[in-house]
Amino acid sequence: MHESQDRKIIHIDADCFFAAVEIRENPKLVGRPVAVGGSPERRGVIATCNYEARQFGVHSAMASAKALQLCPGLIILKPRMSLYQQVSQQLRMIFFEYTDRVEPLSLDEAYLDVSLSQLCRGSATLIAQAIRQKVWEREQLTVSAGVAPNKFLAKIASDWQKPDGLFVISPEQINDFILKLPVAKLPGVGKVTAKKMHQLGVASCEDLQQVSTAKLKQHFGVFGERLYLLARGIDQRPVQPLRRRKSLSVEHTFSQDLPDLAAVQQSMPSLYEALCKRLERSLDEGYEMNKRFVKLKFSDFTQTTYEERWLAHDTSQLSVAAFQSLAEYAFKRGEGKAVRLIGIGVGLRDRSQDCGEQLVLF
Ligand code: TTP
Numbered sequence: 062m063h064e065s066q067d068r069k070i071i072h073i074d075a076d077c078f079f080a081a082v083e084i085r086e087n088p089k090l091v092g093r094p095v096a097v098g099g100s101p102e103r104r105g106v107i108a109t110c111n112y113e114a115r116q117f118g119v120h121s122a123m124a125s126a127k128a129l130q131l132c133p134g135l136i137i138l139k140p141r142m143s144l145y146q147q148v149s150q151q152l153r154m155i156f157f158e159y160t161d162r163v164e165p166l167s168l169d170e171a172y173l174d175v176s177l178s179q180l181c182r183g184s185a186t187l188i189a190q191a192i193r194q195k196v197w198e199r200e201q202l203t204v205s206a207g208v209a210p211n212k213f214l215a216k217i218a219s220d221w222q223k224p225d226g227l228f229v230i231s232p233e234q235i236n237d238f239i240l241k242l243p244v245a246k247l248p249g250v251g252k253v254t255a256k257k258m259h260q261l262g263v264a265s266c267e268d269l270q271q272v273s274t275a276k277l278k279q280h281f282g283v284f285g286e287r288l289y290l291l292a293r294g295i296d297q298r299p300v301q302p303l304r305r306r307k308s309l310s311v312e313h314t315f316s317q318d319l320p321d322l323a324a325v326q327q328s329m330p331s332l333y334e335a336l337c338k339r340l341e342r343s344l345d346e347g348y349e350m351n352k353r354f355v356k357l358k359f360s361d362f363t364q365t366t367y368e369e370r371w372l373a374h375d376t377s378q379l380s381v382a383a384f385q386s387l388a389e390y391a392f393k394r395g396e397g398k399a400v401r402l403i404g405i406g407v408g409l410r411d412r413s414q415d416c417g418e419q420l421v422l423f
Pocket residue numbers: 074075076077078079080107108109110121122167169170223224
């Protein structure tokens with residue numbers, strides 16, 4: 062199987078997320094061991110803790126009572142999920158400033174596919190660095206980032222220099238990197254599988270590469286095939302954005318209603334310009350346009366949308382005249398009513414869906 066090595070995937074993972082948010086909200090906690098979790102009296106467990114607490118051996122899913130034994134000064138705070146969800150949204154907004162291809166994995170973790178991005182001179186490393194910088198400036202939180210040609214390596218990379226780290230695995234570095242990688246780092250290899258491998262004398266991916274596909278299948282079933290690829294640094298899973306953009310539009314409400322079609326037509330060029338600006342990035346990232354439309358809201362607040370199907374890949378194929386002609390049809394539907402709002406836009410389709418890779422849409 063051939064893998065395209067030219068994808069650019071970033072994996073972002075916030076550092077001790079819940080705890081970091083709590084510490085940001087209460088700066089008195091800086092430098093002290095802090096955990097978020099259930100109370101020890103009620104047999105609660107630790108959701109996460111900061112790195113100061115980790116030095117005492119405290120970790121996620123540990124009983125809070127045990128955590129307090131290990132670290133008597135530990136401050137355990139009750140989780141505030143809605144706060145973490147809000148912060149998570151803010152982080153995602155930052156990711157979306159760089160690409161629409163964002164696949165969130167949890168509140169504090171996401172994959173970004175920036176293969177087609179023109180930002181930061183097309184450098185995934187610079188984009189990752191810019192995102193880390195922006196998260197710090199806007200949210201006073203640190204996130205670690207991994208950059209690699211596929212998801213599995215990007216995820217390992219983001220963990221490599223945690224906290225507040227950035228680690229890049231370039232296509233040329235994959236082989237050297239993978240040889241030394243312990244098998245337990247592979248996704249899907251938990252304690253049980255790792256133990257089984259150790260019994261077979263396999264500790265690193267270099268060891269794993271020596272095992273034949275047949276033997277891998279014999280010991281690990283269908284997972285054996287994936288192991289064969291992972292041991293060679295290959296992972297073709299696509300980044301699956303949760304929300305695909307379906308359309309993009311701009312609109313304007315006029316301070317005075319437009320009395321006639323001529324006035325409507327005159328306002329088209331400036332709307333058109335605004336639309337083109339917004340469109341360019343989406344088109345860079347592999348979207349194509351499949352319809353265009355004009356929406357009019359009339360003085361009595363009724364509205365109508367007139368659209369036509371149409372295919373194009375870049376803004377040079379859009380024209381003011383096309384929107385003016387759509388506007389004419391829409392205006393006629395108003396039977397002479399004045400216009401208070403005009404919106405123009407295009408339908409968008411993600412061309413990456415044509416690649417044959419199966420994409421699960423949520
Ligand atoms: P993680 O990213 O796994 O952990 P983290 O962000 O706290 O720490 P790290 O610096 O190692 O990335 O999980 C994100 C959040 O999910 C975490 O802050 C709390 C929550 N969580 C739980 O509630 N229970 C768990 O067992 C784990 C692992 C996480």
